[in-house]
Amino acid sequence: MHIDSARELKQRLREDLPGEAVAQTAPRAGTAAVGISVLGHRPDGELRYGVAVRYAGPRGEALLHRARELAGTTAGPEVDVRHVGAVRALTAPAEGWTWTAAAMRRRVRPLHPGLSIAHRDVTAGTLGAFVTVAGSDGVFALSNNHVIADSDRAALRDAVFQPGPADAGGEVDRIGVLARAVPLINGGGVDAAVALLEGVDGADDDAIDPTYPVGRLSGWCDPVDEVEVEKVGRTTGRTQGRITAIELDDIAVEYPVGLVSFDGQIEVTGSSGAFSAGGDSGSLVYRPDTRQAVGLLFAGSETGGENGEGLTFCNPIGLVLESLGATLVM
DSSP states (O other): OOHHHHHHHHHHHHHHSOHHHHOOOOGGGOEEEEEEEEEEEOTTSOEEEEEEEEEEHHHHHHHHHHHHHHHTOSSOTTEEEEEOOOEEEOOOOSSSOOOOOGGGGSOOSSBOTTOEEEETTSOOEEOOEEEEETTOOSOEEEEOHHHHSTTTTOOTTOEEESSOGGGTOOGGGEEEEEEEEOOTTTTOSOOOEEEEEOSOSSOTTTSBOOEETTEEOOEEOOOOSOOEEEEEETTTEEEEEEEEEEEEEOEEEEETTEEEEEOSEEEEEESSSOSOOTTOTTOEEEETTTTEEEEEEEEEEEEESGGGOEEEEEEEHHHHHHHHTEEEOO
């Protein structure tokens, strides 16, 4: 299927579903997300696309039924169907978790991507990247709203710690203050915020190290291919995966402030096991081959990936940067 045909089918699905099936109600109403599935290359090398259906509960089942009707099949290869269960923001659970990637959970100076970070009232997430912000001086740490802005509940200039409170971070570990956040409720379709770095150990030019496992970033790009990606995060460290869907709409994510729906998102499936886990929210997802940023990791599903593992969802990095008026430090 050509990508334009997949987009048309996706739009028909969104328009044809009964209103009650797609309404944003309680989390138990289920997941009904539809996007573009990247199915791989044809023998002639041309990319092949389909429609990605991610479902759970009555909302998702209605979407699944209608998708199969429109595709004219019950198991056609151009309809990529996965049951995902609930989709949740990936901050660290308050307790009862077996942590991995111990180095990412320590107090580390200079700061670098992948480290544990959080608002003073949040458990822990991940420092994704360093950015500058138009009209402001200084360097900022990029992560999710739900990691450093406490899901819309924080005030500007609230303290941000490295490591996060779940990793024993406290006032002595303060690295800066909340400077800007895109609202989750009635917001800009991303889960993103920045903290102005203040009082970090070291001089201004050596307080941060914007280096990833593959080196420094070379820029950013839109997700247009079935590319290999990776990230480094607070809980699972460095992991690899591939983009399996783009332009994914109606992803309903559970937050402390309620259910929030996102459109135009990126889906990543881990190459061996889960790509992410609780505490990896805020990680920057990038292409290791070109060192280009692709997305900002913010949520994950219970199931739907290979070997029964969950799927990871990311905000497109271009939309994140635009929403914050930010530029990556490279």
